[in-house]
Amino acid sequence: MNRVVVIGGGPGGYEAALVAAQLGADVTVVDTDGIGGSAVITDCVPSKTLIATAELMADMEEAEELGLTIGRPGPRDDALGVDLAKVNQRVKRLALAQSDDIERRLTRDGVRVLQGRGRLDGPHRVVATHGGHGGAEEEILEADAVLLATGASPRTLPTAQPDGERILTWEQVYDLDEVPEKLIVVGSGVTGAEFASAYNALGVDVTLVSSRDRVLPGEDADAAEVIEQVFKRRGMTVLSKSRMESVTRSGETVTVTLTDGRTVEGSHCLLALGSVPNTAAMGLEEAGVRCDDGGFIEVDRVSRTSARGVYAAGDCTGVLMLASVAAMQGRIAMWHFLGDAVSPLDLKTVSSNVFTAPEIATVGWSQSAVTAGEIEAETVMLPLSGNARAKMQGVRDGFVKLFARPGTGIIVGGVVVGPRASELIHPVAIAVSQNLTADQVAHAFTVYPSMSGSVAEAARRLHHVDG
Secondary structure: OOEEEEEOOOHHHHHHHHHHHHOOOEEEEEEOOOOOHHHHHOOHHHHHHHHHHHHHHHHHOOOOOOOOOOOOOOOOOOOOOOOHHHHHHHHHHHHHHHHHHHHHHHHHOOOEEEEOEEEEOOOOEEEEEEEEOOEEEEEEEEOOEEEEOOOEEEOOEOOEOOOOOOEEEOOOHHHOOOOOOEEEEEOOOHHHHHHHHHHHHOOOEEEEEOOOOOOOOOOOHHHHHHHHHHHHHOOOEEEOOOOEEEEEEEOOEEEEEEOOOOEEEEOEEEEOOOEEEOOOOOOHHHHOOOEOOOOOEOOOOOOEOOOOOEEEOOHHHOOOOOHHHHHHHHHHHHHHHOOOOOOOOOHHHOEEEEOOOOEEEEEEOOHHHHHOOOOOOEEEEEEHHHOHHHHHOOOOOOEEEEEEOOOOOEEEEEEEEEOOHHHHOHHHHHHHHOOOEHHHHHHOOOOOOOOOHHHHHHHHOOOOOOO
């Protein structure tokens, strides 16, 4: 029987373990912080649970337009109040419940779960350090294959150290019992934008510090422009081209000093400065596992590292830091090692979403790639403002954008900006993964009225009459 040891119980780790167990392997998962990893316990599940509450608050902004009146006192006039302690209690409760569900499934499928810290002792041996009677003890696990799925942690700087009370990483915000009076979010990437959007919707005075000329610099430029306009319209202060020098605290006041000498004061600061891989002191170099200059483990498209029999998945690889990608990397690793049918990871079929309000969902080739000439494609962008369902729901912001190959009309990418864009991107993702043409998408029935009708309408506008 093949012996598989997985270090790390996040999506890359637990999905790999389930596949390996299904294919008859003897599987052990060595996990430090709880099954589900940061995605379930401190990052994805908690943040999106918080955002779910914020979404409801954002929806209430359209209440008057829809004929509703709300008179309860809150952080804003005529807005709903927010009990942040109760919100965060629910966040942590749901995260732990999800973690427990996953661990029960692993156990039910015959996977051994070992709470401890794992490190390589060569490519086919893992040393697991875990608590025993009278202190920590080491257990040697022999393995035919090892999967490294150790994730990543919030990046901090010597001049911006979190204290867990008023200077916070995104893993620490769920200990807040009261709504911050004034929150400064440093970093305008996905994490910073999502939390800025959420707390703004909860009625917090938010200042977003962005070192770039626009928010969400890695996303579709048209989408980022919509989000920044919405942020400003909802009262958020966005400081573009403003690089943070340091963050300090004096009592109940936090001061963010910028490199040009300006200062911004608030009651709390959230650091969203990116992630660093959890790959230190893992015995990687000694085992022959190569990492890049940033410490991320180098892998190929079937999740192999440079050491034979050692695979890696998830944020520690830096490939595309999404839970769905981590899970697929883990599955691919085990399918490959155990000889099942496997296709290499294709990032051009990955759907991703930014959970701001409105959301940004993308799949396939991007506008920047088309503009740069990396791929030839025709583009159609259709504002949601003309969609009947959007009008009914008071939705003013957002659009559907599709990219199709000239001649064949095959859809190679798309962007959706709007409420629940994470759901609306699915038909576009199917089209991209299955090489469907714009005509094929256009000819599928949609419900009237529906937001998804705009996907079909955008596809119709890509139709060319022969001759």
